[in-house]
Amino acid sequence: MQTIDRAMDIIKALAKSSQRLTITELSKECGLPVSTMHRLLKSLEKHDLIQQNEKTKEYGLGTRWLEYGLQMYDSIDFTSHIRTEMEKLMHKVKESIYFSKPMGTEALIFERIDSPENQIRVVDKIGLRVPMNIGAANKTMLAHMNKEKSDEIVNALVMEEEKPGFYHQLTEIKKSGYGISRGERTEGTISVAAPVFNHAGEVEGAISIGCVSFNMTNEKLQFLIENVTESGKRISKNLAYNG
Incomplete structure (x- = not known):
């Protein structure tokens, strides 16, 4: 349950931000150690819930949310x-x-x-x-x-x-x-x-x-x-x- 809560905190932080965020910024925003944040980000990225810019190393929401949103829209x-x-x-x-x-x-x-x-x-x-x-x-x-x-x-x-x-x-x-x-x-x-x-x-x-x-x-x-x-x-x- 704690892992889900933390993952949702990350998603919410990215959703409300007008720009991509670094792992340090996310750690500060969510009140989590960088090591814990890194583990959570890797898991979220695996499921396309977030994505990382290869050049800047910053994170944003993944395309999976658009897919789910369109499915709900259609449903x-x-x-x-x-x-x-x-x-x-x-x-x-x-x-x-x-x-x-x-x-x-x-x-x-x-x-x-x-x-x-x-x-x-x-x-x-x-x-x-x-x-x-x-x-x-x-x-x-x-x-x-x-x-x-x-x-x-x-x-x-x-x-x-x-x-x-x-x-x-x-x-x-x-x-x-x-x-x-x-x-x-x-x-x-x-x-x-x-x-x-x-x-x-x-x-x-x-x-x-x-x-x-x-x-x-x-x-x-x-x-x-x-x-x-x-x-x-x-x-x-x-x-x-x-x-």
């Missing part, structure tokens, strides 16, 4: 069920469209489609993990989860004195069927999100629109809300949700 039939609707929404609202999936106390940005007609974009990278208590998409997912699961996440992330106000937000989101956030992660931005449900009636994720807020009008906001909620309903139907 949920993403293109026909979700991406097509994301593209339709992008063309209609001419803003960046996101699809997020819940992963414990965090949400993973699973896909993003940018509008070629809009050069002023809100860009959150695919693969970014965001705490579930932050942002329209995440709060929308929380609001529509079963209470036991949402309470567990809220208890882990939200301070006791902030819980009444936070739960009020979730109640309003569930009542309206969509969530809105303003500058929660990036100042000067606004996001509108709607839930996506699977065949079992569980929250599969959330589709959201991210855009700058300086030119937002009430009319445009209502336009975004109407379209993102309709997209969420269509995707849910594609996933065999009958609610």
Whole structure:
């Protein structure tokens, strides 16, 4: 178990770094002796989970992760069920469209489609993990989860004195069927999100629109809300949700 934990620490360090890392840098980042790090790196490299640049001797993630990611992408039939609707929404609202999936106390940005007609974009990278208590998409997912699961996440992330106000937000989101956030992660931005449900009636994720807020009008906001909620309903139907 300890070996797996250490290996995952290495993977996480490489994943969050914008450049390749040396064995010394990895040892420092993970708090492990160089000898232990060397042994772990050799094992990970054997399975193509990491790769080393022969010239610089620096390490980065291996191609195996791309292979696994594409297999997962294909396994949920993403293109026909979700991406097509994301593209339709992008063309209609001419803003960046996101699809997020819940992963414990965090949400993973699973896909993003940018509008070629809009050069002023809100860009959150695919693969970014965001705490579930932050942002329209995440709060929308929380609001529509079963209470036991949402309470567990809220208890882990939200301070006791902030819980009444936070739960009020979730109640309003569930009542309206969509969530809105303003500058929660990036100042000067606004996001509108709607839930996506699977065949079992569980929250599969959330589709959201991210855009700058300086030119937002009430009319445009209502336009975004109407379209993102309709997209969420269509995707849910594609996933065999009958609610």
